[in-house]
Amino acid sequence: MKKFFFTCFIAFALYFIVASPQAQAADYPVIQSGQTIEGTLADEDRVLYQVNVTKPGYVKFQGTSYSHDLYLSLLDENHNTIVGLHNSFGNATATAPVTRTNWEYVEPGIYYIEAYSSGWHNEYFKYRFTMTVVDSKTTEIEPNDGSELAMAIKPTQKPITAQLSWSDSTDYYKVKLDQAGLLNVKMTAYMDRMYVQVFDSDLYEVESWSNYYGGSELSGKVSQDGYYLEKGTYYIKVSQWDSYTGKYKIETKFSKTPNNEKEPNNGLEQAQKIKPNVQSVTGLISWNDSSDFYKVDVSKTGVLNVHLTIYQNKDIKIYDRDGDTLLDRWIYKSSNTSSDKWSTSLNVKKATYYVQIYGNTGLYKLNVKVPEMLPKSPKAKATKTKVTGTTYANSKVTVKIGSKKYTGKSNSKGAFSIKIPTQKVKTKVYVSVTTGAGTSKSTKVQVK
Template sequence: MKSGKKIFFLFFGLILIFTISSLKTKTAFASSPTDLPFDTSVSGYITDTDNQQIYTINLKQAGRVTVKLDSYIGGVNIALEDSEGNEVFRHYVSEGNSADPGKWSDWADLEAGTYYVKVYQAGSSTGKYDLKVNYVAAHNNEIEPNDGTTQAQPIALNSQTVTGLISWNDSEDVYKVVLPKSGRVTVKLDSYIGGVNIALEDSEGNEVFRHYVSEGNSADPGKWSDWADLKSGTYYVKVYQAGSSTGQYVLSVQCPDLLPAPPTVNMVSNKSKTVTGKTVPNGTVSVKINSKVYTGKSDSKGYFSIPIPVQSNGTKLYVSVKDKMGYTSNEKVVVVVDKIPPAAPSVNTISSKSTTITGKAEPNSTVIAYVGSRTIGSAKTDKSGKYVIRITPKKTGTSIKVIAMDGSRNRSAERIVKVK
């Protein structure tokens, strides 16, 4: 009897080992995952002894993943899963054969992480396939997690633009807006999503407004904005999924009522070594000239004086102020005025028979000739500074006064010549 039991258990053990071995061959996890580089086509084979291949893709940042399959198999399954085994999508690809592959592709917007592409047998069909995965980073600058009011990402009024992503595994983004005083708040959304919801709520969860923004796509955003006059307090902007649509969006929140007025700026000439004017008290004034910025403080009455290098006539200065609340005004554009007079003209000899006065002065200036207080002629200089003024002949000994005037109406010193 004991010998019979030993034979029975030995036989049962052999059957169990064979069964487990068989199951391991047929299991969906028979293949070890293979790292799959992006934008590179790989070939695989579904056989009766190797009925599934698994590929790992790693997203260092959120983006759009496109999976493409050319199947030379009568029918085959393909799936995309996250690291927890949750299915992003799954498809059955049919009608492939050795001469004419069945072509299929699908995409998903995904957060950073590890994902798996699984190609596995459908029924008894076997054969070759070509697999390729493309990836385009979203370049979103939202800060995750921002999935509710307790995790809400602060967004600065008037100065910050956020690029966000509604994805397969992140269906809502929440932003916190702090309004220090009453004002008109405008929310702007450019949506690259087929359809998405946006809402503005107060700190008690009361809805200020809510909208469905449609008809956006990756090439042409749906543009939307709305405003509300709000009291000071904390508010939340919620961008959340509508249906299954995913994609990028660009969000900004503005309240012009919070911005200080642009500074009042006194005239700046091509002789000035400071920019002066008046603005909000104790503000930080910035003067941007080309790529350089010069800063200084306004005093308790709002007056400011910012040292700058002397600038050329026509140079544009961009002057703004940041108040003690941290809000920056729009820029005041100031153009440097020419206050340097041209040099006195040179005048060639004038005789009693001369019908012209000639010489040189500042290029593109106007040269004017006088006898006493009466103008006897004028002319423009050319790009070399030469001029020709037509006159009627004057008596010998007549004093002629000649001056140059530039485009800013600065007048040179006089040049006095006597007719010979």
């Protein structure tokens, strides 16, 4: 009886050793890239070959069968099927073999090629396959599968080669902007489809796009988009669309915008003050700063002129000091010009007014004028060698003769005297003054 139990134990142990894939792993023949394997399968035979992948890339196998009963698969380290040639040899016979090809992108590791016969037709048949491992030559730094592991890239980054594989479906990249501007993201996809998303530091989605159709292993499809963003940290997420895998390239280009607005100016209480007739401001509407407000103090009853240069569609609103809307206008940017100029005028009283700019992201230029607030033109007369007169005290005086300009300054009593090159009698001379309220209209005099 003891002998019987001992014999059963040995048999069970031998069965476990033979049946366990992990136990047999060391016995599987290791095949090299480019190697061709030939063999014969009997009913329900399973034969495994080990493939060692040392760099990110793809495993490609081309199988030839002399029977429609061949199943050829790529397996992972735990013998789970990754991709296979199943039911692909339907017309194969002993005299008319059929050849089929398949592949999959994988990460470094141990893989297996499995040849299997289902044994439906109780026959022996020949098979042959060639296995090739192709290096994707990636330059991304793994792991970068989440925002906390994101690979840091520069705002202007040369192309990085990466891949989405069977076991690595997501890549993250982190870019830090030290100032506001336009971040352009360019993707080249060597696969049929992929998914790209841009997030802010709180992982709120800025934009998502997936317009990659028709990219292939040998022919990449390029797509790009730009985002006006404020200073901060952003993430670019690249992930699989459905189960598509393949190689891609990512590059970025950052352009600083020349905006000189003072942030924050996102509401009436935070509105940036600008002086009529004096200041001009270049502003930026970005993804995370969608509205700008400006405060205009009008010291004299007159006409408020608002001038706007736009590069994208914009909206403008003008409010009185109580927040009531005086103007609400959507401004359409013409498609055949680099910029459009727009102006409007409102009759106003002495008071405070607000201008709000919002709409599509991008730059704009704003200035406001109230002619009634401009300084009065100076009193002046001209001789052959100088221009004299009176105006506001301690102010800049400009003399224009033809295309030439000559400047001076009035004294504490408002008197000025500016030397000029010798002029002919009756030469026209234009004299203006500039104060904190702007530049006056010119006084025209003739040389005597």
